[in-house]
Amino acid sequence: MTNGVMLSAYPMFPCVDIARSIAFYETQLGFKTLFQHGDEYARVQRDSVILDLWKCTNPAMKGNEPGCWLVVENIDALFEEFGAKIAHSGIEAARPTVTDIELRPQGMKVFSVLDPDNNALHFSEGTT
Numbered sequence: 001m002t003n004g005v006m007l008s009a010y011p012m013f014p015c016v017d018i019a020r021s022i023a024f025y026e027t028q029l030g031f032k033t034l035f036q037h038g039d040e041y042a043r044v045q046r047d048s049v050i051l052d053l054w055k056c057t058n059p060a061m062k063g064n065e066p067g068c069w070l071v072v073e074n075i076d077a078l079f080e081e082f083g084a085k086i087a088h089s090g091i092e093a094a095r096p097t098v099t100d101i102e103l104r105p106q107g108m109k110v111f112s113v114l115d116p117d118n119n120a121l122h123f124s125e126g127t128t
Contacts, residue, residue, distance in 0.1 A: 017039075041053065041055065051068075067120030
């Protein structure tokens with residue numbers, strides 16, 4: 001019997017304002033909107049990464065900070081691209097929106113970006 005193979009995953013991020021989230025992902029991180037269903041749901045993509053955004057009005061979700069890890073190539077270029085765009089975006093955040101690049105002991109380089117709803121995108125390159 002052949003084992004099943006998982007091909008991809010689409011993280012689903014809760015958002016307070018779908019239009020604001022789409023604008024952030026398009027203008028700050030270079031994603032393109034694949035589709036949007038009113039103000040309830042949207043899907044964005046950059047390269048082979050797809051994220052689903054859904055409107056969440058549940059106050060219990062606040063502070064839970066969902067997130068995902070994205071394995072990338074040329075992490076330094078992405079860090080510079082995102083850092084420059086976000087620094088000049090005027091988006092208000094409760095804490096830093098882009099962390100510094102960190103070199104982990106196993107040789108992996110990582111940094112994180114928080115979207116306006118505190119969903120974390122953790123970017124990594126190298127040994128996991």
